Amino acid sequence: MVEPKNKDALEGCWVLITGAAKRIGAAIATVLHGAGANVAIHYFASAEAADALATRLNTERSDSALTVHGNLRKMADLEPMIKEVIAQTGRLNALINNASSFYPTPLGTITEEQWDDLVGSNLKAPLFLCQAALPYLRETSGVIINIVDVHSQRPLKNYSVYGAAKAGLGMLTRALAKDLSPEIRVNGISPGAILWPESGMPERIQDKIIEQIPLKRAGEPEDIAAAVLFLMRDAPYITGQILKVDGGRSIGW
Numbered sequence: 001m002v003e004p005k006n007k008d009a010l011e012g013c014w015v016l017i018t019g020a021a022k023r024i025g026a027a028i029a030t031v032l033h034g035a036g037a038n039v040a041i042h043y044f045a046s047a048e049a050a051d052a053l054a055t056r057l058n059t060e061r062s063d064s065a066l067t068v069h070g071n072l073r074k075m076a077d078l079e080p081m082i083k084e085v086i087a088q089t090g091r092l093n094a095l096i097n098n099a100s101s102f103y104p105t106p107l108g109t110i111t112e113e114q115w116d117d118l119v120g121s122n123l124k125a126p127l128f129l130c131q132a133a134l135p136y137l138r139e140t141s142g143v144i145i146n147i148v149d150v151h152s153q154r155p156l157k158n159y160s161v162y163g164a165a166k167a168g169l170g171m172l173t174r175a176l177a178k179d180l181s182p183e184i185r186v187n188g189i190s191p192g193a194i195l196w197p198e199s200g201m202p203e204r205i206q207d208k209i210i211e212q213i214p215l216k217r218a219g220e221p222e223d224i225a226a227a228v229l230f231l232m233r234d235a236p237y238i239t240g241q242i243l244k245v246d247g248g249r250s251i252g253w
């Protein structure tokens with residue numbers, strides 16, 4: 001494998017990853033950390049998993065990981081989250097908006113509470129976190145990466161609110177890339193089927209989805225993390241793009 005020219009580029013950088021205690025967020029934190037970055041692991045309910053991850057990473061390299069708590073549904077939590085990270089690190093080089101709530105909202109049953117939750121975590125919080133992080137990202141010529149979804153462009157049945165929120169996040173990615181250039185690059189990644197929801201998914205639906213994927217399998221959290229690393233470290237001339245990491249699903253369905 002060819003070594004990237006800038007393989008030490010992340011050393012000393014601080015990256016805030018939302019929803020990073022488990023699953024894809026934890027893989028992003030682990031891969032960026034392995035590439036030399038220091039990581040601020042945001043969590044909401046998963047305190048134990050966040051602490052365990054930070055402890056593991058700090059054992060590998062001391063003072064290289066910290067945890068930060070916040071409910072992304074609460075505006076009052078957002079700016080303090082960024083300030084708390086800065087108070088401990090003095091800098092911020094990247095913000096990865098990964099946290100998300102995800103569940104079906106069949107038409108006729110949708111509540112305002114569900115709208116606020118799905119739009120809050122998937123669209124509103126990423127925007128206001130970006131805004132709060134701006135002064136610090138400007139200082140470091142930093143990077144924003146939003147984790148979108150292939151279903152932001154093609155609807156998943158019964159997930160209209162989630163899909164609309166992710167579609168908004170896609171547009172936000174392009175809009176912020178324009179507004180924040182040339183100082184800050186803003187990109188997105190649209191995962192396909194990577195991990196089934198923690199709440200479970202019937203096997204027959206899983207099989208149907210796999211059948212639609214040209215590569216005939218689900219992806220791994222590390223596939224998303226590798227794309228984050230690429231956009232952050234190896235793509236200085238890429239901004240305003242949303243990279244699909246979906247085993248070809250978006251061309252196959």
Ligand SMILES: NC(=O)c1ccc[n+]([C@@H]2O[C@H](COP(=O)([O-])OP(=O)(O)OC[C@H]3O[C@@H](n4cnc5c(N)ncnc54)[C@H](OP(=O)(O)O)[C@@H]3O)[C@@H](O)[C@H]2O)c1
Nearest residue numbers: 019023024043044045046071072073098099100191194195
């Ligand atoms: N899994 C997939 O195959 C797939 C496919 C397409 C797109 N994606 C996208 O990829 C990203 C990661 O996916 P995932 O499946 O790993 O995510 P996930 O496990 O469903 O959620 C990630 C984290 O989001 C946090 N979160 C949710 N609501 C929150 C709130 N109100 N405040 C603060 N944190 C909140 C939770 O943190 P706590 O546990 O600490 O509460 C949760 O662990 C998401 O943006 C998702 O939409 C995933």
